[in-house]
Amino acid sequence: MTDVQQTEAKPRLGRKRDHTRDPEILDAALEVLSESGYDGMTIDMVATRAKAGKATVYRRWSSKAELVLDAVACMKQGEIDLDDLPDTGTLRGDLVAMIRTPSIRDGERKLKVMAGIVSMIARSPELAAAAQEALVEPRATVNRIFFRRAIERGEVPADIDVEKLCIIGPALVAYSVLMLGRPVDRDFLISNIDQVILPAAGVRAEP
Amino acid sequence: MTDVQQTEAKPRLGRKRDHTRDPEILDAALEVLSESGYDGMTIDMVATRAKAGKATVYRRWSSKAELVLDAVACMKQGEIDLDDLPDTGTLRGDLVAMIRTPSIRDGERKLKVMAGIVSMIARSPELAAAAQEALVEPRATVNRIFFRRAIERGEVPADIDVEKLCIIGPALVAYSVLMLGRPVDRDFLISNIDQVILPAAGVRAEP
DNA sequence: CATATACGGAACTATCGAGTTCCGGATACC
DNA sequence: GGTATCCGGAACTCGATAGTTCCGTATATG
Structure with a gap:
């Protein structure tokens, strides 16, 4: 390692x-x-x-x-340092702040690696665990922090299903890249936040 | 074929x-x-x-x-016949009506096939097209019909992004099965509808 | 300078699978 | 019954790759 x-x-x-x-x-x-x-x-x-x-x-x-x-x-390695996660004061601000061009590139590379090993994952528990820890968990961790913050803030209802919310973003990106073959850009990520994640989190759209 | x-x-x-x-x-x-x-x-x-x-x-x-x-x-082949799609009168009803145990099984099989070829998709446009047509498009087609109906009905705002809504369900399922290795069951699909798809479609949760 | 260490590269073996060929057998049609 | 046709199965070729071995070289250390 x-x-x-x-x-x-x-x-x-x-x-x-x-x-x-x-x-x-x-x-x-x-x-x-x-x-x-x-x-x-x-x-x-x-x-x-x-x-x-x-x-x-x-x-x-x-x-x-x-x-x-x-x-x-x-x-x-090379993941976001959990300590310097920006606290912008709003859930949307936090989520948008995570979108950075280099992280998009890095994310696409990770997805391509993932694509290269998915068929193995079902047959190798060790590889599945490694992929889980290296590719899936880091993203979920960051999201979890944002949603917990939003709940503490009162911005989001406390009974919300945080785990499901954490999955939405990565799922949309993975599906788009791997299944549909569409590249991911900033607009796509923003629209995911505004049109899917925030509504699911119970946050009203801003005018 | x-x-x-x-x-x-x-x-x-x-x-x-x-x-x-x-x-x-x-x-x-x-x-x-x-x-x-x-x-x-x-x-x-x-x-x-x-x-x-x-x-x-x-x-x-x-x-x-x-x-x-x-x-x-x-x-x-073996896809849902578009003519006998149930019109339950509500978007939620339509979406829930699509969840049937055999279709879940069939869906998992399709996903596993997809997993077996994802790494090829990036390198074979023909295979990508076949997978798109056989595995991705049929689901999106069904969803599109439901959302269009809901818009006509006035249940859902007309300016909604139908294409994005169509993707949410399949994306969550694919991510759950392929990346997280979790099996899909009825409860998971229902919660996807109630907690993610309907909020994104601008439908208020029912009490 | 002498030596031990790690490396790059090439040559090698063994295995495995794609694709081919051939043949005996089963059966519908005459 | 005779025959043309398709099938199952086995034996084959051939190329590619995992994994191994060996050797010449570069360099840090003494």
Whole structure:
């Protein structure tokens, strides 16, 4: 479970103490996974893309399955820091504030990775758990915080089904990208908030 | 594009005029597809499950890709007949009336097939189109009719975004099954209608 | 400079599955 | 009964890929 984002420093050491190529390899694995899916991905592709040898990959991971598992798990990193979630004072403000172009791009990549492994999820509980933790849970966590805040604020009725509300956004995005093949843009996300999530949360539309 | 459901008569002819084993083979293909995904599915599996020989399969379809394409396309059959859609007088009534145990089962099977091919969809426009037509469009069509009716009735504001409303239900179901791995039951579908779809449609909750 | 370590890359094996071919058998039609 | 037709099944080819092994090289350390 190495952190891909930490391509920090990158001293290109000659003699490396550990397996310093891990981040590049994991990142390459995610790249290939998102483009070709689990079965379409070959270790050679990953190695080549990471400018590494196949042997280097197998020195660290004993099988393709483990590499993928690790690659998926490490997507958990780079998530939003829960501490600096903006509190804009309104539920809509909070939700809209979460929409940022880079996070949309990151989200699409995650979805493509998800698309590449969905058919495996039903057959590999471990992969299912990793995907759950790395791709599904982080989003839900952020949403949960917003809705709890809104309830405390009195903006939203306390008996609302928070879990269902948390799911609406991700579900619409996933369906749109994976099933309909439509790209996600800011307008789509905003309309999801205004036309679906807020009404479901019992918040009246603003004029 | 043969119809799987039409296992009618099934005279088990000796000398067959045409390729009479098509339905069984297509059905077996869908079965295997839903269990193992596109890459996990082998022609041998399909043939064996259909009690057929691999040669029989290739006599009719020139490649695995074409078999899958045809199998997906033929799922369009067995859809709800648009003429006998119940008009219960209310949007909620119409939506709830669509929930039937067999249609839930059928829907789950379709979703599993979808899961088996999502990673291919991004790379095969033909498969994407077939999936769109057979799995996505039929549901949206039914919903569209309900919402249009509700608008005519004055139950729902005319400026509502019908396309978005049509997507909510399928999106929640797909996300729940494929991403969260939760089975779909009647209560879940009802709560989707009452807590999400109707509020988004501007219908007040009933006490 | 000498050495140990990690790497890139290439060559290798073994397996598996797509697609092909062939044949014996069952049966509708003459 | 004879025959043409379709089928099931087995045996085959061939390409691709998971996983392994080996070697030359670069470099940090002593």
